[in-house]
Amino acid sequence: MNWTAIAAIYRFEMARFFRTLLQSFLSPVLSTSLYFVVFGAAIGSRIDQVEGISYGAFIVPGLVMLAVITQSISNGSFGIYFPKFIGTIYELLSAPINFLEIVLGYVGAAATKALFIGVVILLTSTLFVDLSIAHPLAMVAFLVLTCISFALLGFIIGIWAGNFEQLQLVPLLIVTPLVFLGGSFYSILMLPPIWQKITLLNPVVYLISGFRWSFFGTADLPVGYSLLAIAAFTCLCLGVIWWIFRTGWRIRS
Amino acid sequence: MAPILSIRDLRKTYDDGFQALKGVTLDIEHGEILALLGPNGAGKTTLISTICGITTPSGGTVTVDGNDIVTDFRAARALIGLVPQEVALEPFEKVLNTVRFSRGLFGRPRDDARIESILRKLSLWDKRNSATKALSGGMKRRVLIAKALAHDPRILFLDEPTAGVDVELRKDMWNIVAELKADGVTIILTTHYIEEAEAIADRIGVITNGELLLVEDKDTLMARLGKKRIEVQLAEPVDAVPTALAAHDLTLANGGDTLVYTYDIHGERTGITQLLNDVAGAGLTLRDVETRQSSLEDIFVDLVQEERA
Ligand SMILES: Nc1ncnc2c1ncn2[C@@H]1O[C@H](COP(=O)(O)OP(=O)(O)O)[C@@H](O)[C@H]1O
Ligand SMILES: [Mg+2]
Numbered sequence: 001m002n003w004t005a006i007a008a009i010y011r012f013e014m015a016r017f018f019r020t021l022l023q024s025f026l027s028p029v030l031s032t033s034l035y036f037v038v039f040g041a042a043i044g045s046r047i048d049q050v051e052g053i054s055y056g057a058f059i060v061p062g063l064v065m066l067a068v069i070t071q072s073i074s075n076g077s078f079g080i081y082f083p084k085f086i087g088t089i090y091e092l093l094s095a096p097i098n099f100l101e102i103v104l105g106y107v108g109a110a111a112t113k114a115l116f117i118g119v120v121i122l123l124t125s126t127l128f129v130d131l132s133i134a135h136p137l138a139m140v141a142f143l144v145l146t147c148i149s150f151a152l153l154g155f156i157i158g159i160w161a162g163n164f165e166q167l168q169l170v171p172l173l174i175v176t177p178l179v180f181l182g183g184s185f186y187s188i189l190m191l192p193p194i195w196q197k198i199t200l201l202n203p204v205v206y207l208i209s210g211f212r213w214s215f216f217g218t219a220d221l222p223v224g225y226s227l228l229a230i231a232a233f234t235c236l237c238l239g240v241i242w243w244i245f246r247t248g249w250r251i252r253s
Numbered sequence: 254m255a256p257i258l259s260i261r262d263l264r265k266t267y268d269d270g271f272q273a274l275k276g277v278t279l280d281i282e283h284g285e286i287l288a289l290l291g292p293n294g295a296g297k298t299t300l301i302s303t304i305c306g307i308t309t310p311s312g313g314t315v316t317v318d319g320n321d322i323v324t325d326f327r328a329a330r331a332l333i334g335l336v337p338q339e340v341a342l343e344p345f346e347k348v349l350n351t352v353r354f355s356r357g358l359f360g361r362p363r364d365d366a367r368i369e370s371i372l373r374k375l376s377l378w379d380k381r382n383s384a385t386k387a388l389s390g391g392m393k394r395r396v397l398i399a400k401a402l403a404h405d406p407r408i409l410f411l412d413e414p415t416a417g418v419d420v421e422l423r424k425d426m427w428n429i430v431a432e433l434k435a436d437g438v439t440i441i442l443t444t445h446y447i448e449e450a451e452a453i454a455d456r457i458g459v460i461t462n463g464e465l466l467l468v469e470d471k472d473t474l475m476a477r478l479g480k481k482r483i484e485v486q487l488a489e490p491v492d493a494v495p496t497a498l499a500a501h502d503l504t505l506a507n508g509g510d511t512l513v514y515t516y517d518i519h520g521e522r523t524g525i526t527q528l529l530n531d532v533a534g535a536g537l538t539l540r541d542v543e544t545r546q547s548s549l550e551d552i553f554v555d556l557v558q559e560e561r562a
Contacts, residue, residue, distance in 0.1 A: 002327070008357025012343075012350070019345060087341030091400070094305040094335050095358045096327040253267060253308045 005097045009105025010112075013079055017113050024113065025120060028067050032121045035063055036128045039185055050187050053216050056129040061212040062184030063125065068118040068143065069150050069179055069204070073171050075110035076154020081161050084251070093252060099245035103155060110151035111144070118143055131215070138223075139214035145230050146207055152237035159250050178204045188220045203229055256280035257318050257332075257439050258304070258408060264312035265296075265303050265463075273299040275463040276313065281408075281441060286434055287468075288454035289443040296463040297443035298338055301410045305335045317408065331359060334406030338413045338443075340393045344386035348377055351385060352399045359404035371399050375429065391422040398429065409433060411442035415449060427453050451475055476517065482545045483525065485512040488538035497535040501528050510540075 017024055040056040050058045080102075083089040092102055125131060133139050161167040182204030188196055199205055210226025213219035219226070243249070258281040265274040273296045281287055289297050302308045304315050306326060314321060320328040343351055352368055372378045375395045380388060385396055394414065401409060411430070415423040430440055430453050444450055450457045451471065458468040467474075490509035501524065504513045512532070516523045532539065 002360045004360045004362065005358050008354050011357075012346070012354045015346065015350060016343075086344070087337070087339055088343055090305075090307055090335065090337050090341060091355065091358060093307045094330060094333070096330040096360055097358065248309060252306075 002097050002101050005095060006101050006105045006108070009092075009102065010109050013106060013109030014112065017075075017109070017116075024117065028071075028117045028121050029124050032063055032067070032124045033128075035059070036125065040128060043185075050190070051216075051218055053218075054129065057131055057215075058187075058212075059185050060122070060125045060129065060131060061215050062182075062208050064118050064121050064143070065146065065182075065204075065208050065211055066179050066184050067121050068114050068146055069175065069207075070171060071114035071117045072110060072147050072150035073154040073157065073175055075113045076107060076151035077158035077161065077167055077171075078154075079106045079110050079158065080155055081158035081167055084158070085164075089251070099241075103152075103241055103245075107148065107151045107155050110154060111147035114147045114151065115143065118147065133215050134217040135214040139211070142207070142211045142214055142226075142230070145234065146211070149230060149234040149237055152234065152241060156237060156240050156244070159244055162250075178202050183208050183220065203233055206230070254283055255319070257283045258441075259316045260304070260313070261315070262313035263300070263303060263310055263315060265299050265308060266311045267308075273463050274303065274311075277460075277463075277465045278313075279458065279465060279468060281439060284434065284437055284439055285455045286430065286440045286442070286453055287456050287458060288450035288471075289441065289458045289460055290445065290447065290450045291443070291460035292445055295461045297460060298412055299463075300460070301335070301412050301441070301443065305333055305410060306330055331404070332407045334401035334404065334409045336394075336397045336401045336409070336411045336414060338416070340390065340397060342385040342393060342396060345384050347382050348372070348385060348388070348396055348399075349381040351396065352403050355400040356403035361404045367405070368403060371402050374432065375399050391418060391425075394418070394422075394426075402433075406438070408439045408441065411440065413443050413445075415444065415446070423449070480515050481518050483514045483516070483528070484543045484545065485514065485528075485532060485539060486510060486541040486543070487512065488540045491537070495535045495537070498528075498531050501531065 036056065039059055043055065047055045049055065083092060122131075157167065157170050161169075181199065182202050183199070188199050188205060188209075191199060206221060206226045206229035209219045209221040210223050210230070213223045213226070244251070258279075260277055260279045260281075263274055263277045264272070266272045277296075277300060289300070291297050299308065303310050304317075304322060306322065310323070314323075315329075316322070317329040317332050320332075322329045346354075349368070349372070352372065353363065356368065357363065369378065372381055375398060377392070377395055377399055380392060385393060388396065398411075398414075414426050414430075418426065427449075430442070433440060442453070454471050456468060457471050457474045459466045459474075484506070486507075487510050491505070492509060494503045494505060494512065498512070501514055505511070506513050514524075514528055516525070529539075529542075
């Protein structure tokens with residue numbers, strides 16, 4: 001393993017993040033506050049409690065997941081797409097590093113940024129609601145795993161994308177709906193029975209449910225399912241990346 | 254000493270079926286400067302990209318100081334620095350950081366003194382804190398060179414380092430190359446300017462249509478390339494070259510009304526005065542005299558024909 005190279009990629013990517021720290025920081029804080037105003041205040045005044053938890057607190061795990069998933073994907077995809085787009089990828093391809101090292105550098109940085117934003121949102125939410133975390137270690141583990149797995153997905157999208165539209169396409173058409181329909185703002189037990197079944201096909205449901213369990217100790221689904229889902233998803237992404245690495249698909253002609 | 258770079262029957266067929274390299278074999282010695290001369294689309298960039306790992310070879314082998322570029326890619330690539338044809342830089346990053354990044358990417362520990370000396374050598378030290386997008390085209394190219402040198406490679410590839418660069422910068426670039434050679438770096442550069450190859454190379458390879466036509470010492474090749482033609486148009490056509498002019502080795506063209514004389518521009522004496530005197534002495538009347546230097550394309554055509562003959 002060429003750790004020096006991995007560190008170089010990681011640092012270079014993080015530098016991009018720190019150059020725009022204020023934006024990186026402000027926009028999630030702002031959007032989280034808006035969610036709290038809209039969902040917490042407006043809807044929360046009607047829905048008092050969900051599963052014995054105040055509605056404001058109930059949506060926090062969903063909000064964090066929403067942000068972390070979108071940020072992981074956009075950072076992961078942009079990080080590798082940008083060198084492809086501006087041509088600096090020549091340097092990665094000609095360096096004495098293998099694809100795994102490239103992935104570790106880029107995905108590590110993308111996941112770190114998303115994690116940072118997830119923590120910022122969590123802290124912001126404490127301004128609006130009282131929050132206690134039942135299983136802090138599990139909470140951190142869920143958060144970190146989600147950051148990594150979706151940064152991997154982002155990386156795949158970044159390799160696949162041939163232009164900026166395609167880069168936005170997958171997050172817009174697939175991921176955002178899945179996250180919104182994944183129970184960020186409601187318990188799936190609130191849905192009609194048939195929709196409860198259909199919703200179970202949405203992998204994000206398992207993530208949000210598990211993450212919510214780490215906060216409140218209760219969830220829509222058994223936490224084991226959630227762990228299994230995220231493990232399976234991470235393996236799938238790793239498998240695809242391994243295949244990309246084998247074939248040089250869309251990177252090495 | 255064994256060659257530092259050894260290319261054997263290297264082939265590259267792109268996904269669309271286009272064969273860009275048709276079996277290139279070439280050895281490059283330690284410390285030499287080799288210029289690859291060829292028209293656009295000849296396969297120069299493909300050759301470099303394949304050696305450096307940007308494209309995968311379809312056939313053949315390349316070893317860098319004994320390390321195969323596929324099976325020992327880490328050892329092979331660690332020895333190589335690449336300056337690509339197209340300028341590509343992270344726009345918002347500072348010069349210093351992009352160059353540092355390159356060193357780290359190649360697995361070398363951070364060494365600020367080394368980076369400083371590279372930047373100074375390339376007159377970039379004053380610009381170290383500028384974002385790369387704020388630099389002029391020539392400066393950007395220097396940054397690319399600094400990045401390529403950041404890990405102290407033994408071989409440097411320069412892909413058309415002076416394409417689209419003004420005369421002054423071109424001279425600068427030639428000086429940089431000369432200094433690198435003095436430091437013992439082996440340099441392979443591509444160009445489509447004969448003058449450039451002549452100015453800086455030790456050896457010149459001519460490549461066209463994915464084939465390396467020849468590789469020769471510069472001096473030998475320049476003697477072959479440095480030919481100029483004089484076309485002497487006569488008022489009256491002749492049937493054959495007059496015996497009085499036999500010594501000049503002339504050929505007849507245009508149905509006998511043009512005498513063609515070829516001479517070496519590097520020769521001490523061109524023989525032009527003598528020729529014109531003898532033409533007059535043979536009783537021929539001149540209508541016009543024209544000199545032509547073969548264009549690069551003419552020379553390629555000549556070389557191809559010679560090789561095939
Ligand atoms: N990725 C590619 N796919 C298909 N053909 C390519 C690709 N890259 C280059 N070529 C073709 O290969 C030939 C050689 O290109 P190149 O190596 O860039 O030439 P040079 O650098 O000598 O100008 C050209 O005809 C070019 O069109
Ligand atoms: Mg080229």
